Amino acid sequence: MQTVVLAAGKGTRMRPLTDRRPKPMVPVANRPLVAHTVDAAVEAGASWIFLVVGYEAEPIREYFGETYAGVPITYVRQTERLGTADAVRAASASLDDAPFVVLNGDALFDQDGLDELFDGGPAIASVRVDDPTQYGVLDVDDDTVTGIVEKPADPPSNLINAGAYHFPAAAREWLDVPKSERGEHELTDVVEHTIDRVDVRPVPLSRWLDVGRPWELLEANEWKIAELADRNGSSTDNTSAESFDGTVSDDATIRGPVVVESGATVREGVAIEGPALIRSGATVGPNAYIRGTTLVGQDASVGHAVEVKNSVLMAGAAVNHLSYVGDSILGRDVNFGAGSVVANLRHDDDPVELTVKGERVSTGRRKFGVVLGDDAKTGIDTNLNAGVTLSTGATTKPGESVTRDR
Ligand code: TTP
Structure with a gap:
């Protein structure tokens, strides 16, 4: 499975720890943060990793090299930090005409959940939280995602978007989404297009951590x-x-x-x-x-x-x-x-x-x-x-x- 890992963020909420290093390279146990994501992706079946880099890209390239754990790595430069859909769009020209997975490079996922995301058809990983009002929340009907709402006052479920997606090949054509209210091209808008056209499974994660602060x-x-x-x-x-x-x-x-x-x-x-x-x-x-x-x-x-x-x-x-x-x-x-x-x-x-x-x-x-x-x-x-x-x-x-x- 071709896998896009988003690692072009600035990590402004993590300052001053990101003054001299990109957030994906902050140390977590014996590896940089993003190496945990990439390792889990390789274990789940990633056959080619597309690392989208931007801010302070060099240490990321140095760490992973041209192949990592036997898997080829392609670096894609996102010139401006215009949002997650823009980051995937930057990678899309390098992707084959086949399904692909996208992972936020600053999150930790449990391995079983990620395995399930890679297997089967289109899917979005989610986590159950007590108070979903500050997240993107999934609307789910039986075993299909029917919508995704940002920071809703009245959440349709307590399943939140965990920043890990399995897209069909056709989604490469749906990446050109307009800017959102906060001025970014958001991947969640691409998810909206996807759920309008194909069945998307919610994949529950048992453990997840978004590392921002x-x-x-x-x-x-x-x-x-x-x-x-x-x-x-x-x-x-x-x-x-x-x-x-x-x-x-x-x-x-x-x-x-x-x-x-x-x-x-x-x-x-x-x-x-x-x-x-x-x-x-x-x-x-x-x-x-x-x-x-x-x-x-x-x-x-x-x-x-x-x-x-x-x-x-x-x-x-x-x-x-x-x-x-x-x-x-x-x-x-x-x-x-x-x-x-x-x-x-x-x-x-x-x-x-x-x-x-x-x-x-x-x-x-x-x-x-x-x-x-x-x-x-x-x-x-x-x-x-x-x-x-x-x-x-x-x-x-x-x-x-x-x-x-x-
Ligand atoms: P964010 O956590 O929204 O952004 P960030 O990592 O830069 O942190 P901060 O808000 O503190 O500045 O990004 C989510 C993921 O998407 C993260 O892995 C970085 C990545 N990303 C890109 O690759 N390109 C982009 O244009 C944006 C907005 C995010």
């Missing part, structure tokens, strides 16, 4: 680190060092599923409660505590008397002395000065808010810490309040209490 990156890592560690992790309370690919001190305590990649080092006195992934080149300890679902990225370091809980440390991030990092995302090469501490809970117990495109938005999480852009550096003894974002390269002075974004 920083806390969703945390959720994506929670999902995929747990999956990876359950599959490949070593779990032992007497820390037999041989069960890890990396170097683990006999004097470290590992509980729950933990992956220590080859080239990573876990030193004496460290306690890790999985699921956790310690990537190659990373060092942990001596005397550090890692818990929750945590990613310690390539060449990152977690040093003496540091606690890291449920967080993502991107490549090269360093938290070396006497610090606490909870429910947070630290960008590439972030440096935490000694004694820097993150707050991840409000005294009123309300969900922590974060700035997304200039507006404070609820993360929906009682526990959420901070987001630090690449190369941000805190001075010693910095306190970072819950829901603070530091932009790429930002610094704090020694002893500062940071309660506002900078």
Whole structure:
């Protein structure tokens, strides 16, 4: 099945983490976000991948190359970000006269659901949610989709559009849709044409995550680190060092599923409660505590008397002395000065808010810490309040209490 993967977005809601990388390349467990989508597509039967790229395309090309997992990759450049239908239109000239699948490159799908989408005829993947009013909602009659409504006040069902479609060959002719109210050429309008002409199945997904905002990156890592560690992790309370690919001190305590990649080092006195992934080149300890679902990225370091809980440390991030990092995302090469501490809970117990495109938005999480852009550096003894974002390269002075974004 020829498969179009949309990866030309700017990821503006994920800033500052997308200042220097396209959103499809943000790390989720041991791979970039979009690699999870492409891997699932290959597993489901993708025979050729058409990656639509735009913003910061080079790292995507470098990662996948000309063939990936035995499947040829064609890169299609979307020159302007004019919408998802425009992105597929850019790819359509390269497609054969045959059915094709389209996947949003910034979503995680469960494998069984994706398998079902690829099999059989035209289909649209959907997820059941409690409150569908902020999504595209499917109108379904028996086993056929009869309509799709954007953000309805009175939703026809609680099945929402999950951004994965199986189109008939003829849909290549239906991609020229006019701009919507929000000024984009939308793929959902192409779906409307399709359901007017052929039967389209709703394919229910049991698990799905749209990764648009920083806390969703945390959720994506929670999902995929747990999956990876359950599959490949070593779990032992007497820390037999041989069960890890990396170097683990006999004097470290590992509980729950933990992956220590080859080239990573876990030193004496460290306690890790999985699921956790310690990537190659990373060092942990001596005397550090890692818990929750945590990613310690390539060449990152977690040093003496540091606690890291449920967080993502991107490549090269360093938290070396006497610090606490909870429910947070630290960008590439972030440096935490000694004694820097993150707050991840409000005294009123309300969900922590974060700035997304200039507006404070609820993360929906009682526990959420901070987001630090690449190369941000805190001075010693910095306190970072819950829901603070530091932009790429930002610094704090020694002893500062940071309660506002900078
Ligand atoms: P969005 O999540 O709507 O856009 P985005 O990823 O750029 O994020 P943000 O809104 O934060 O800026 O896009 C959904 C998917 O479609 C995503 O995988 C990116 C892709 N896309 C394109 O490839 N081309 C486009 O013109 C648009 C609008 C999206």
